Amino acid sequence: MSAFKDLVEADREIFINIDEFGEAHDIDGTVINVVLEDEQIEELKSKQTQSSPTAVLLSQSDLILFAKTEELPERKTRGEILYIDDVGYTVDTWLDEMGITRITLHEPESW
DSSP: OOHHHHHHHHHHHHHHOTTTTOEEEEETTEEEEEEEESSHHHHHHHHOOTTSTTHHHHHTOOEEEEEEGGGSOSOOOTTOEEEETTEEEEEEEEEEETTEEEEEEEOOSOO
16 A cells, blocks of 8 residues: 555545544444534635526535445435434535545435
């Protein structure tokens, strides 16, 4: 493995580590370490321009989930439901980068 890949893997382990930032949550029936962020979503929204293809998707998002890509269930598309601790959230965006997946989600108004 290259030095760069080693550094990325080390950073990934720290970021998702339950002793650092991660928390254990049930994601679609499997307990994994994830980072749930509801404050960073506002920052993401403010950086989007109205013409951005993701601007409309992010405008309704309430939550960001970060997890190791290989630990998540099969990739979901926009509009599908992802369960976090038995609460269903609608997927807005799903982005995989260097082994970490960022999913923006919103809780449906009503079922």
